[in-house]
Amino acid sequence: MTIEQAINRAQVLETGHFIFADGDHATLKLEMDHLWEHPAELATVLAALARADGLPPADVILGAPTGGQRLAEAVAELTGLPLARLERVPGGAKQDFRFVSAADRQLALAARSPRIYEDVVTTLSSVAGVVKLLEPRRQAVRSLAVWRRGQVKPAYRAGLADHYLVEQPILSLPPDECQVCHPRA
């Protein structure tokens, strides 16, 4: 089973009318949470995330809350790699994270090659939010996401090498160009 097959079988791709966090509208959406209801497909994706083909070995892993961290927790269980836990900053912006404890922070900063997991990447903003907590000038920081669906903003790549299992764009449009909101007469 390829990753694309696993994603299709787990019905991760949803059709409808969706408004993304950045304000864009779309008729197709990736709902990675569905993967957790399909054990065989989930196992395929987790195995690929754990193997991380083409990436150097990681000594500590992290995950962008909340979807990425859920995957990172499963990868930690699968591989035995230590996991530095993160959480959203209460009342903060969507990409404001912090370590759950001082021990998590110590673990992450002691790593030479931390690896950040994420489920779906649009601009890479969430992963960049995790990089902010690290010290990329002395750490080799890499990220591995299941799917890149958008155009990464170059600024979010600072201090980071980003990797993906699947890179396939999913069209999204500004609200005034959305054909659901503005059907052609």
Ligand SMILES: [Zn+2]
């Ligand atoms: Zn719309």
